[in-house]
Amino acid sequence: MKYLNEFRDERLARMLAGRIAEKANGLPELKFMEVCGSHTMAIARYGLRRMLPANIGLISGPGCPVCVTPNHYLDHAIALGRLQDVILVTFGDMLRVPGSTSSLEKERAGGSDIRIVYSTMDAVEMARKNSGKKVIFLGVGFETTAPTIAASVVQAEKMALQNYFVLCAHKTMPKPMEAIAGGKKVPLDGFICPAHVSTIIGSHPYDFLSVKYGKYCVIAGFEPLDILEAIDMLLSQVHSKKPKVEIQYARVATADGNPTALKLMEKVFKVCDTEWRGIGMIPGSGLCLNDRYASFDAALRFEVEIERTIEETACICGEVMQGLARPPECPLFGTVCTPESPVGACMVSSEGSCAAAYKYEQLI
Secondary structure: OOOOHHHHOHHHHHHHHHHHHHHHOOOOOEEEEEOOHHHHHHHHHOOHHHHOOOOEEEEEOOOOHHHHOOHHHHHHHHHHHOOOOEEEEEOHHHOOOOOOOOOHHHHHHOOOOEEEOOOHHHHHHHHHHOOOOEEEEEEEEOOOOHHHHHHHHHHHHHOOOOOEEEEEEEEOOHHHHHHHHHOOOOOOOEEEEOHHHHHHHOOHHHHHHHHOOOOEEEEOOOOHHHHHHHHHHHHHHHHHOOOOEEEOOOOOOOOOOOHHHHHHHHHHEEEEEEEEOOOEEEEEEEEEEOHHHHHHEHHHHOOOOOOOOOOOOOOOHHHHHOOOOOHHHOOOEOOOEOOOOOOOHHHHOOOOHHHHHHHHOOOO
16 A cells, blocks of 8 residues: 555565664663554554564553543543433543443443544534534543544534533643653653654654753654654664654654644643543643633533542553553453453553553563
8 A cells, every 4th residue: 555555664674673773782771662552552563672672672651542541531421421411422442441330331331322423523513413412522632632622612612502512631742751751760761752643733842851851752653664763763863962852754743733733722722730540640731621612611511420439459551651561560461351351441442552462462
């Protein structure tokens, strides 16, 4: 397939792997974190860890939006879905994520009106066609999806819809990356920065990682050659001893990002503190509806009793997302917790570290 197979050429991959091995020769052990779940899945799917020399390690980070959505948010959504005349609308990857005692999938089987859409505008249209219902969209995701949700709110305002609402759980990537870079739990040399997020925000929001924390950074695409080239670029930075932010994914990402999307996000959202599953509260890492659009905020418009949050204590999803542990180290991995019967969010999502490891890397 044109513009896809070109980035999966085995001969070129082996050539890049050889170049990486040459550059890595004589260097100390280096660890780079990919913070995007799509990178995690690609690394596992194409066996990229096996192609790297022993002194180059790849660590998965908190880049799966479904995985980092906390139990309390799921419990809140479930409570809203139980209200009369409510249609709960979500992207499909949220359906099986476990809350404290239930999931959206179980609630739908029990009679709650929960529907899957592939576009936020589908949710707006659903509200238009169901004027007697209250349509609540589950706004989950990073900077990649936040502009589309902002657009849905603006469109609902233009259409004067009184029955469209959003339950916000938007998160932004630079803050957790700073928390990891500035911490001492995971000694990192650099980051493989997320591609889709970077097409929106550009490369400048990562500059502090190099300037303040001395981390080598490359924004990479999702194909195997993209990731291998990004690692090669990171090693070039290591040799030069000049940390900076580079863009490997130049066919899509730019330094300034997408001005239109950024302007739309600024119009609709405000920065807020938000909780990350397994990690905790990260100040300034969330986006919620600002005062102008507060009437669309489901958390403000509906009073519901939310059950007491219960965490699965044996699940180490939080440690996995911080790079403190690998999926096979979890006592539930592959036995109690599988993609067919997930206990933790990291096993549910197609971008989750545990799902990737279970499907492609169980023997590593």
